[in-house]
Amino acid sequence: MNLEHRTLDGIDIVKLPERLMMADASTARAAVKEIIGLGTGKLILDLADTTFIDSSGLAVLVSSLQAARKKDGDVYLIHMGNTVRALCELTRLHTVFQIFDDEAAALRALK
Amino acid sequence: MAHAGTHLILDSNPAEVPHLQARLSTLCGEAGLDDLAGFQLTCAVVEAVNNCIEHTFRGETGHQITLRWIRQQDSVSVEIRDQGEPMPALPAESPELPEPDAESGRGWHIIYQWTDRVTYARQGNENVLTLTRRL
Numbered sequence: 001m002n003l004e005h006r007t008l009d010g011i012d013i014v015k016l017p018e019r020l021m022m023a024d025a026s027t028a029r030a031a032v033k034e035i036i037g038l039g040t041g042k043l044i045l046d047l048a049d050t051t052f053i054d055s056s057g058l059a060v061l062v063s064s065l066q067a068a069r070k071k072d073g074d075v076y077l078i079h080m081g082n083t084v085r086a087l088c089e090l091t092r093l094h095t096v097f098q099i100f101d102d103e104a105a106a107l108r109a110l111k
Numbered sequence: 112m113a114h115a116g117t118h119l120i121l122d123s124n125p126a127e128v129p130h131l132q133a134r135l136s137t138l139c140g141e142a143g144l145d146d147l148a149g150f151q152l153t154c155a156v157v158e159a160v161n162n163c164i165e166h167t168f169r170g171e172t173g174h175q176i177t178l179r180w181i182r183q184q185d186s187v188s189v190e191i192r193d194q195g196e197p198m199p200a201l202p203a204e205s206p207e208l209p210e211p212d213a214e215s216g217r218g219w220h221i222i223y224q225w226t227d228r229v230t231y232a233r234q235g236n237e238n239v240l241t242l243t244r245r246l
Contacts, residue, residue, distance in 0.1 A: 066212065083150035
C-alpha cells in the first residue's frame with residue numbers, strides 16, 4: 001500500500017486510502033508507524049478520500065496515536081466525512097483524537 | 112467474489128471483503144437506505160464477515176462464506192452462512208466498548224449498535240448469523 005505522504009514544518013501529513021479495512025490494515029499500520037518513527041511524532045491523517053473504515057482500520061488509527069504519543073507527539077484527523085465520523089463517535093474514538101475540518105487548522109494546532 | 116441474484120459468495124480471504132463492501136453499499140442504496148444507514152448496515156456486515164474469517168476460520172483462506180440479501184417490506188436482512196467451527200453464543204446485548212485507545216474489541220459493538228436484530232443458529236454443520244435492519 002502506497003500512502004501519499006509529505007512533511008510540512010516537521011509535521012507529517014498522510015493521506016489515507018479510500019478504504020481502510022482488514023485486508024490492508026497491517027500494511028497501513030506498518031507504513032504509518034514507519035513515518036512516525038522517522039519523523040517528529042506529529043502527524044496529520046487526511047481522510048478526504050476515505051469512505052469506509054472497519055474496526056481493523058480503526059485499530060490502525062489507534063496504533064498510530066500510541067506510536068506518536070510515545071514520541072511526545074500527537075495524531076490529528078482531518079477531512080472526515082459524515083459516515084466515518086459516525087463510526088468514530090460510535091466507538092468513542094472522537095474522545096481520543098482531535099478532529100479538524102481542514103489541514104490549516106490542524107497544522108496551527110499541532111505547531 | 113461471485114454473486115448471483117441476492118446471493119453473494121466469497122472466500123474466507125480479507126482481500127475479498129472490500130468487494131463485498133462495495134456490493135453491499137450498492138444493495139443498501141437500492142433498498143432505499145440513506146448514505147448513513149447504508150454505511151451502518153454495511154459496516155455491521157463487514158464486521159461479521161471479518162469475525163468469520165479471523166475467528167471461525169482462524170485466518171485460513173479457501174473456505175466459502177455465503178451471504179443472502181433478504182429484502183422485506185419494512186426491513187433488510189443479511190444472512191451469513193459458513194461451515195466453520197460453531198460460534199460461541201451471542202452476547203445477550205451489545206457488548207461494552209473497550210477503552211477508546213484499545214486496538215481491538217469493537218466489532219460486536221458495531222454489529223449490535225447498527226442493526227436492529229442479530230440472530231445466530233447452528234444448522235447442521237453451518238453457522239447462520241442473520242443481521243436485520245429496519246427500513
